[in-house]
Amino acid sequence: MTVVQEQSSSSALEDFNALVKNLHKVIDTIASQVVATIGTRDPSLVSDKPSPPASSELLSAFRKFTKLSDEFSSYATSPSEHLTMIAGAFYESTALNVVSELGVADLIGKERVHVSWLAKEANVDQSRLRHVMRMLANRQVFRETEYGSDVFENNRMSSILLSSHEKNLKGFVGHWSDDGYRSADSTLKAFRPENANKSIFEVHHGMSLWDYFGRPEGAVARERGNRAMVGAEPILHGGLIYDYDWAKHGESATIVDVGAGMGGAAIELTRRFPKLRIIMQDKPEVIESATEFWKTNAPECLPRVAMVPHDFFSPQPSYTSLLPNPPKVYFLRFVLHDWFEDHCVEILKNIRDVIPKAEDGGRLYIAEILLDKDSDRFKHMVSAHMMNMTGALERTEGEFAEILRRSGFKIAKVHKNKGFISLIEAVAVPQVPEL
Ligand SMILES: C[S@@+](CC[C@H](N)C(=O)[O-])C[C@H]1O[C@@H](n2cnc3c(N)ncnc32)[C@H](O)[C@@H]1O
Known part of the structure; x- marks a missing residue:
């Protein structure tokens, strides 16, 4: 055991001063960029207009700000208050789930409505609903016209709970704060050594998330999970689609989207690159939902999508005999973070068997959150959610390098872009290691 030396007060002060200096720096960047780049963003958060895309500099300043301000708040609160806030964070989460399930944002629409009317329409207790609405308004979700007025309206945050919003967050909220919340109940049990190879979800439900999704009682959760990936699009894809030139593989290249889900990424890609073709692969029941989703939301792109x-645990089709232009590019977004390392290797080896050589244009892209020392609360929460639902975790670049090595690939480049996800570009190495 290592004995930790107590930090001297002068070095603690130095750390604090450095933190304040860094915070000032990012606040200055944000302030100047908000004025210069997104001057139209409504600072009162009342507007339901989508925010214009922010610059990389601004997004990176926002990320730094969240991390530094969290650190700063630990100086500003007592340890007991700090821990209480962490212990009680689920109250906000359940409040959000309640309003999402009740469809409060839809009921409010573009009006300003009294909580008594809301409670009547939603058939719930008025004083409890008021309490929940006020707690959320305090976290900038909905706005009470004046404190104590009991009159609420939608704002920029609550507007993404509107069912009419193509990328609404209702599925995501349910997936995390209902399905995730429920199985998180078994976290401590899952930490016992006998459960090491199971996800928390599996310990709780006695079956994996994917098996559960395939059963009739898991249909609601599956739909939420699928919709979560679409709703998360604006948070997650960041620069994935826009900062990277996908057309460099040929204007009408074909990309195989492995474990494509509803095609959250594929929709954006086909919209942005009007000749690009995508082969979306997923489980039959997901492909069925995805087809319906595309018919409603992106019918104009559907002809370019198979x-x-x-x-993905079975051999990849080679497509060579089926297509005049067989695919050279394979893409996996948020697939590997669902699986333990050995499973990831299995999935990737199946791709390795069919992907063209690097010199013939073969490329594997893995879009995932990469953990590093700058990772903030959001990234750690996503990682905790993966540990809960699927057993895996978010990974570092080094951990991906090892998975790729075992699968017969090597990293060619890691593209950092706006937003949370990085894009790992990998190429096949001639020899797959015997492991
Ligand atoms: C976290 S979601 C990511 C979806 C999509 N790539 C995205 O970024 O929106 C993981 C996907 O893997 C799919 N999946 C799970 N097991 C699979 C399997 N054995 N074969 C194919 N797809 C699978 C799930 O159905 C789900 O759509």
Whole structure:
């Protein structure tokens, strides 16, 4: 055991001063960029207009700010208050789930409405609903016209709970604060050594998330999970689609989106690159929902998309005999973070068997959150959610390098872009290691 030396008060002060200096720096960047770049963003948060895309500099300043301000708040609160806030964070989470399930944002629409009317329409207790609405308004979700007025309206945050919003966050909220919340109840039990190879979800439900999704009683959760990936699009893709030139593989190249889900990424890609083709692979029931989703939301792109039921643990189709232009590019977004390392290797080896050589244009792209020393609360929460639902975690670049090495690939480049996800570009190495 190492004995930790107590930090001297002068070095603690130095740390604090450095933190304040860094915070000032990012606040200055944000302030000047907000004025210069997104001057139209309504600072009162009342507007329901989508925010214009922010610059990389601004997004990176926002990320730094969240991390530094969290650190700063630990100086500003007592340890007991700090821990209480962490212990009680689930109250905000459940409050959000309640308003999402009740459809409060839809009921409010563009009006200003009294909580008594809301409670009547939603058939719930008025004083409890008021309490929840006020707690959320205090966290900038909904706005009470004046404290104590009991009159609420939607704002920029609550507007993404509107069902009419193509990328509404209702699925995400349910997936995290209902399905995730429930199985998180078994966290401590899952930490026992006998459960090391199971996700918390599996310990709780006695079956994996994917098996649960495939059963009739898991249909609601599956739909939420699928919709979560679409709703999370604005948070997650950041620069994935816009900062990277996907057309460099050829204007009408074909990309195989492995474990594509509803095609959250594929929709954006086909919209942005009007000749690009995508082969979307996923489980049959997901492909069925995805087809319906595309018919409603992106019918104009559908002719360039092939929806293919495919289990990524079975050999990849080679497509060579089927297409004049067989695919050279394989893409996995938020797939590997669902799986333990050995499973990831299995999935990637199946791709390795069919992907063209690097010199012939073969490329594997993995879009995932990469953990590093700058990772903030958001990234750690996503990682905790993965540990809960699927057993895996978010990974570092080094951990991906090892998974790729074992699968017969190597990293060619890591593209950092706006937003949370990084894009790992990998190429096949001639020899797959025997492991
Ligand atoms: C976290 S979601 C990511 C979806 C999509 N790539 C995205 O970023 O929106 C993981 C996806 O893997 C799919 N999946 C799980 N097991 C699979 C399997 N054995 N074969 C194919 N897809 C699978 C799930 O159905 C789900 O759509």
